[in-house]
Amino acid sequence: MNQNRNIIFLLSMLALIFILTACRNNDDLNGNNIDSANGTQMIFCGASDPENATVLSEEEALSYLALVNRCYRVASDFSPEDLSVVNVESVRGPHDDHHLLRESAARATEALFQAALEDDFSLVAASGYRSYDLQTFYHNHAIDSWGLEEARRRSAIPGHSEHQLGLALDLTISELGYELVPIFSETSAGRWVNEQAHRFGFIVSFPDGREAETSIVYEPWHIRYVGVDVATEIFYANQILEEFLWHSNAFME
Numbered sequence: 001m002n003q004n005r006n007i008i009f010l011l012s013m014l015a016l017i018f019i020l021t022a023c024r025n026n027d028d029l030n031g032n033n034i035d036s037a038n039g040t041q042m043i044f045c046g047a048s049d050p051e052n053a054t055v056l057s058e059e060e061a062l063s064y065l066a067l068v069n070r071c072y073r074v075a076s077d078f079s080p081e082d083l084s085v086v087n088v089e090s091v092r093g094p095h096d097d098h099h100l101l102r103e104s105a106a107r108a109t110e111a112l113f114q115a116a117l118e119d120d121f122s123l124v125a126a127s128g129y130r131s132y133d134l135q136t137f138y139h140n141h142a143i144d145s146w147g148l149e150e151a152r153r154r155s156a157i158p159g160h161s162e163h164q165l166g167l168a169l170d171l172t173i174s175e176l177g178y179e180l181v182p183i184f185s186e187t188s189a190g191r192w193v194n195e196q197a198h199r200f201g202f203i204v205s206f207p208d209g210r211e212a213e214t215s216i217v218y219e220p221w222h223i224r225y226v227g228v229d230v231a232t233e234i235f236y237a238n239q240i241l242e243e244f245l246w247h248s249n250a251f252m253e
């Protein structure tokens with residue numbers, strides 16, 4: 001009898017632990033600090049204080065799925081070693097440096113631009129890899145223009161930029177005066193990019209209506225390389241990278 005009672009007690013405790021664990025994960029899906037199955041942390045953290053961000057190791061930062069957002073950043077001296085000139089039309093003048101991206105992203109960009117051209121869209125590269133110092137320059141300029149809070153919605157905090165990963169590219173077209181503006185999404189070229197970029201391994205990192213999670217306003221011009229398989233999955237599932245990583249337990253692999 002006592003033994004039965006002990007077993008029932010044990011099973012009850014196990015059930016309670018299971019329920020508490022499940023609740024905790026659900027709660028955390030709307031907030032912070034989710035422990036994923038492989039022991040790493042997966043975070044949706046649009047409102048988090050970037051001062052508390054975790055710094056990715058060099059190995060993590062070199063993953064094509066490296067996540068930089070309000071809670072993850074790269075070291076200020078991080079720079080990928082395989083940066084390569086992107087041979088596409090660019091808004092920079094002939095005396096400036098060419099845009100750089102990591103090797104795979106650079107070749108994928110050339111394929112994307114070629115495919116766009118075949119459909120009569122002349123895309124123009126506006127910004128590729130940025131060092132920490134260059135991002136600081138842009139971000140400080142944004143703060144001067146808009147103030148700190150607004151600047152952080154429109155410009156990644158230094159160390160938190162996908163441009164420093166060497167995987168992000170900003171696109172524009174001559175019809176928009178080569179500017180980076182939301183109306184890009186309403187142009188036929190912008191629609192083409194939104195529909196086709198995944199075929200070349202790119203996602204739109206900051207989709208419309210996802211600012212609460214990404215902390216960044218809708219940027220239809222900013223695409224980021226993750227590889228064709230992941231980009232395709234994210235595109236059809238209407239996800240942001242955080243969601244893909246969480247659902248696939250692929251965080252930092």
Ligand SMILES: [Zn+2]
Binds near residue numbers: 127168170221
């Ligand atoms: Zn960008």
